Amino acid sequence: MVVDRRKMIVDAATNSFSQFGFKATTMDQVAKIANVGKGTIYTFFSTKEELFDEITNSLIKEMKIAAEEAIDETLTFQENVHRALYRILEFRLEHQLTIKLFQEGREMRTPAAMEVIERIEKAILNFIKDKIVKAINKGEIQRCDPELTSFVMLKLYVALIFDWEKNHEPLSKEKIAKVLEQYIFEGLSK
Amino acid sequence: MVVDRRKMIVDAATNSFSQFGFKATTMDQVAKIANVGKGTIYTFFSTKEELFDEITNSLIKEMKIAAEEAIDETLTFQENVHRALYRILEFRLEHQLTIKLFQEGREMRTPAAMEVIERIEKAILNFIKDKIVKAINKGEIQRCDPELTSFVMLKLYVALIFDWEKNHEPLSKEKIAKVLEQYIFEGLSK
DNA sequence: TTTTGACCAAATGTCCAAATTAGTCAGTAA
C-alpha cells in the first residue's frame, strides 16, 4: 500500500464537510481533493451518509477524549462536571466541523446535520449520566435520577453559554460555575 | 355605531391567525370574514403587522392574567413560581394562536411569528423576575440576580416540559414541581 | 484485483409568466 486511499478520502471529506457542511459537499469534490476516482470512495463507503457517519463518529470520540481529559479525579464531582461540560461546549466553538454542522442544522435544517447534532447531544448526556451514577455510588451526591439530572445539567449549561448570549453579555467561565453551584448543587431556599 | 367594525376585524383576524398563522392569513380574507371592505381595515391599522401586534399584545395580556390568577398569596414562593410557570406553558398548549405561532416560527421561520415568540418569552421573564425581586425583599429566598434566576427557571421549565418529551415519557406536573424543588430550591449536594 | 471516470436517474436549481398579496385611493353611500 503506497498511499492510504481510505485515509486520503476521509481527510478530504473532513475538510470539505468542515468548510462547506454536509449538503454543499459533493462526492466529486471529495474525490478531487483526495486525488482518487469517485468510484474509489464507494469501495470504502456505500453512501455519502456512511462517509459522513465515519467522520462524525470520530468527532464524537474526540469530544469524549477531550471531556475525559478535563476531568481530574482529585477534584469534586461538581468541579469535574463543570470542567467536562465546559470543555465539551468549548470544543464546539473550536472545531470548524461542529460549528458548521450546528449552523447547517439550525439554518438549513439539513436532516443529516440534525441527526449528528442529536447524536452528539446523546453522547454528552451518556457521558454525564455515567459520571452521575459513579458519584452516587461513591456517595458524593444525593440519590437522583441520572437520566433526568444529566438532562437538566446539559440544558442549563447550553442555556447559560449559548442562549444567555443572545440578549446579555456572555457569562465568564467562573460565573457559570458559580451559577451551576448555586442552583444545582446548593439551591435557592433559605 | 351600529356594528363595531374594529372588533369585527380584530375577531376575524384572530380567528384567521389562529387557524392559518401570520403568513397564510391574507388581508382580503380578514376583510371577508369580518364583513368589511379591505380599506376599512386600513382605517384602524396601518399595516398587517400592526393588526397582528394588537392581537398578540392581547394574547400576552391574557397570559399575564392567567399567570397572575395561578398565584395564591398564601403559598410559598416556590409553589407560586411553579404554579405560574406551569399555567403559562399550559396556556401555550390550550390556545390555538400560540400553538400556530410557535409552529410557524419553528417550521417556516416567519419573522413576524419569531418576534412574537421573543416578546412572549420576554414577558414571561419579566413576570418571574418581578416575583423574584418581591420574594427577595420579603426575605423568602436568598439574594440572587433576578435576571439570571428567572432565565434559569424558564429555561429549565421549557426543557422539562417541551424538550424532555422528545425522547422520554412526559413528566407529570407533580414530578416537574419535584425536580424544580430538588434542583433550584434545594440543590444536589450532600 | 483495484481503481477509474463516463454515464444515468433523480434531485436540485433557474427562469419567467401567471397568480397572489399588502396597501392605496377615487368614488359611493349614508
Add this chain to the structure above:
DNA sequence: TTACTGACTAATTTGGACATTTGGTCAAAA
C-alpha cells in the same frame, strides 16, 4: 361631510418547463 368600499397597482410569490448538478453504478483500464 364622513365612513366605508373594492377595483387597482406595485411588489412579491408561485408553478412548472427546462437546464444543471449530484449521488451512485459499472464496464473498462491499470
